[in-house]
Amino acid sequence: MLAILFWLAVLFIVYTYLLYPLVLFLLTRGRKPPSYITPNEWPRASIIIAAHNEEAIIRQKIENTLGLDYPCDALEIIVASDGSTDLTNQIVEEYFDRGVRLYALEEQGGKTRAQNKACEQIQNNILVFSDANSMYDRHALKSLIRPFSDDNIGCVCGELRYVNPSGHGVGKGEGLYWRYEQFLKRRESLLSSALGANGSIYALRRELFEDLDPDIISDFVMPIRVWMQGFRVVYESSAIAKEYTGDTFLKEFQRRTRIIARSLFGLWSQRSVLNLFKHRAFAFQMISHKLMRWLVPLALLLIFGLNGFLVGNVYYYSLWILQCVFYGLALGGSIMPRTVGKYALFYIPAHFCAMNTGAFLGLLRFLTGRRYRAWQPMSRN
Numbered sequence: 001m002l003a004i005l006f007w008l009a010v011l012f013i014v015y016t017y018l019l020y021p022l023v024l025f026l027l028t029r030g031r032k033p034p035s036y037i038t039p040n041e042w043p044r045a046s047i048i049i050a051a052h053n054e055e056a057i058i059r060q061k062i063e064n065t066l067g068l069d070y071p072c073d074a075l076e077i078i079v080a081s082d083g084s085t086d087l088t089n090q091i092v093e094e095y096f097d098r099g100v101r102l103y104a105l106e107e108q109g110g111k112t113r114a115q116n117k118a119c120e121q122i123q124n125n126i127l128v129f130s131d132a133n134s135m136y137d138r139h140a141l142k143s144l145i146r147p148f149s150d151d152n153i154g155c156v157c158g159e160l161r162y163v164n165p166s167g168h169g170v171g172k173g174e175g176l177y178w179r180y181e182q183f184l185k186r187r188e189s190l191l192s193s194a195l196g197a198n199g200s201i202y203a204l205r206r207e208l209f210e211d212l213d214p215d216i217i218s219d220f221v222m223p224i225r226v227w228m229q230g231f232r233v234v235y236e237s238s239a240i241a242k243e244y245t246g247d248t249f250l251k252e253f254q255r256r257t258r259i260i261a262r263s264l265f266g267l268w269s270q271r272s273v274l275n276l277f278k279h280r281a282f283a284f285q286m287i288s289h290k291l292m293r294w295l296v297p298l299a300l301l302l303i304f305g306l307n308g309f310l311v312g313n314v315y316y317y318s319l320w321i322l323q324c325v326f327y328g329l330a331l332g333g334s335i336m337p338r339t340v341g342k343y344a345l346f347y348i349p350a351h352f353c354a355m356n357t358g359a360f361l362g363l364l365r366f367l368t369g370r371r372y373r374a375w376q377p378m379s380r381n
Contacts, residue, residue: 162175268366
């Protein structure tokens with residue numbers, strides 16, 4: 001019985017990380033991303049930049065946005081400052097004469113609440129959401145908005161690429177993981193609909209926007225709401241934003257904890273999408289990509305624990321030794337990300353463990369009802 005449970009847990013992880021991507025590939029093999037018509041007149045758009053104490057980067061972000069290849073008379077730039085106590089607001093005010101607007105909340109209430117408030121007065125056709133530390137390629141905005149020429153598309157997710165100039169293991173691990181995620185997003189977009197967006201670069205039609213609970217993660221739940229209204233959510237790989245990676249696995253672990261906890265609260269609020277009989281492909285994707293991924297830490301604990309009871313068999317003893325070696329490599333990569341952590345043998349286990357430890361704590365926070373709302377800017381390399 002213990003052996004059966006052990007191998008079921010192994011199969012759970014293998015399906016989540018390997019078999020599901022393979023199924024996606026087979027189901028979408030031969031399909032190509034659609035080509036969209038370039039509009040004769042670009043729609044009026046508002047880009048909402050979420051910021052909290054971003055004095056170190058907000059000027060660069062505004063200059064980056066002002067330099068985008070998009071008609072100036074059709075683009076509104078709004079900085080939603082969530083209770084910033086540094087010089088963020090003063091820096092934004094320097095750009096008032098260039099059309100930049102500031103929506104400043106006196107108290108920090110979270111990114112989702114800041115976005116809710118900033119969107120209340122917006123009348124433009126397209127809402128674009130971005131973070132202060134995300135720098136867009138010059139043509140990114142046109143690439144992001146072009147798919148709205150298809151009336152069936154309600155939300156478009158762009159492609160986030162991580163920059164790791166120092167070449168340390170944290171950045172390499174995050175970059176590898178994100179390329180894997182991008183593969184899934186492209187395939188899911190071709191099969192049915194992209195499951196979620198990335199808070200750094202996504203857009204939706206103004207009439208589809210809904211105020212969200214400040215405790216949930218907007219870039220995960222908003223695309224679900226758009227899909228529930230009968231519109232598609234698509235992934236557009238030519239709309240590119242770039243960010244620097246974090247510099248420690250501890251920060252990656254903390255980030256994952258926060259993201260998973262808020263995503264679980266969000267999924268619970270939209271749990272009807274898990275109905276396979278009603279939503280079919282979309283529910284299949286949501287269960288396989290999101291829900292099962294968030295439960296992987298439990299499977300890992302089960303595998304390690306059960307393996308301890310099975311070590312009397314030389315085969316299971318060898319598997320237990322391999323697990324210990326894997327976690328030892330993860331520890332080494334975490335402690336020394338700029339030396340041995342630069343090598344795949346160390347940074348892959350380190351990132352995998354940081355991600356799943358964060359997911360485990362995020363799951364615990366969800367189960368105990370402890371919510372995140374406040375946020376802090378990511379430190380830059």
